[in-house]
Amino acid sequence: MMWSTAAISRLGIRVPVIQAPLGGGPSTVELAAAVCNAGGLGTIAGGYLTAATLREQIRALRKLTDRPFAVNLFVPEPAEPDPAEPDPAVLDGARQLLSRYREEVGLPPDRRSGPWAEDFDEQFGVVVDERIPVFSFTFGLLPGDGVDRLHGVGTVVMGTATNVREATALASSGVDLLCAQGAEAGGHHGTWIGSARDSVIGTMALVPLVCDAVAVPVVAAGGIMDGRGVAAALCLGAGAAQMGTAFMLCPEAGTRVPHRRAMTSADETSVALTSTVTGKLARGVRNRLMTELEGATVPPYPVMNRLTSDLRKASADRTIRN
């Protein structure tokens, strides 16, 4: 059997491994550099960074490696109603729901209003301006002439699909590669066509379906933890494997101590899907917030994500102190 080498030649890498964006802490410039220097593709998780910080990280990474690297961003939500204006009653309800947790970790009552996410246009402007080797994105199609602008500066473009309809839409939009994200993937499961709960499709099933549906090279993600998984991904028709969790315990990762502990003690039955912790379907090690918020009515991502982000950070700080 011959593997497809289209993905690795398109990405300019030697090893068919992509370090997934690990927003919110684990992703560091040092981790991305280590992956790049080992022959894979390191990724800067740009989604939660300001445009200025994103630019700093790109420049810092370039000092640590001369190999290709990727920057990942979240495209803005196309959802209705406009998430820039969450339903006030739902927003208040979520604030009330979270108030006792905030109190427990010593945070003041939450009075923040929007914007609820970093400005995508500013982030994207930095990406184009910096003429990076690879740009990857999740949660939708690139708005406007985004793909053309990236191609104009020589950047390879990779979108992310959780089902076949998303894969074909991405391929039609002109991306150079796409990542098929199976249900095992940790973190956000960013379905953007159809229902997220209907797109919880295992990597083993999803990757061949996506490979059959599109002509561009496919990268497999979800549940791949070592060389066996990478080889399996190549057998399924992918040209490379994107791995996130597998990198979270690396010394170069910014994974916080309580999260390292949780990952080390977790087993395969300790992970679960949640829709309420950030307002978007995500997989993680089961914790108190995930369990207690189950079934609650919360505002959509990115609003709920912002509402819980300082709480999650403070909770990790507190776990370290105790």
Add this chain to the structure above:
Amino acid sequence: MMWSTAAISRLGIRVPVIQAPLGGGPSTVELAAAVCNAGGLGTIAGGYLTAATLREQIRALRKLTDRPFAVNLFVPEPAEPDPAEPDPAVLDGARQLLSRYREEVGLPPDRRSGPWAEDFDEQFGVVVDERIPVFSFTFGLLPGDGVDRLHGVGTVVMGTATNVREATALASSGVDLLCAQGAEAGGHHGTWIGSARDSVIGTMALVPLVCDAVAVPVVAAGGIMDGRGVAAALCLGAGAAQMGTAFMLCPEAGTRVPHRRAMTSADETSVALTSTVTGKLARGVRNRLMTELEGATVPPYPVMNRLTSDLRKASADRTIRN
């Protein structure tokens, strides 16, 4: 990379493919024979057969092939309360819930009582008596001295695990191989240690974990539809792939016309998990019963399975007539 050949030599097969048991219609002696004669391992789905019919099928299969084959049974539920005696209120509730569907397809009111499943001891007696090449089982450990009795007549024994704890328990019980059933698998997802909802683990993640945990050869199941999936399973450390859905459209399969139609028109977002159609977690193409029973309180498997079995059959008959 070298595949492990321990599984195929233990099973006496030439091709690392096992046809999964497909109880309730799709499994036929002809399908099992075709798989065996092509070099794989065909399986008689014995779980829903009387001891007498099981014996007939084993003898009929032996006339169609001289290659090794398997018989699969469901071990009785160890669950409390004793499923032989379902809670009368829950049983009545389920009967009421199903009455309008029964009426719709022209079935009389349901007054059946137990036994709710075929007699396992009688079925198992036939299996031992017939000295079959391979015995596979799901939903638990073999009771009593079952493994020894099978070994005594030269039968190779394979159990089924949906998580690592089940895999190690099976290995300790003396089975020769075990099947790691990932979350993508169609039909019942028979978790018997821990919660079934916590053991919805993708094949890509589960198989390497199980391979690391046990010394016996592992067979991968779940989401494997063609040679790419079989190759991927081998990469993950399995010695063979067990495939069910992939055989359901074969001419030799007993899959009914409406089910063939549903499978042909379904896509990867049309399948869902249900706990209420049979009382045990199962994956299938979403249908009206699955949707409308969601969240209902129903008796456990095998009681609920028996309550809906004639309804499901009558509904398929009706779909053919219309």
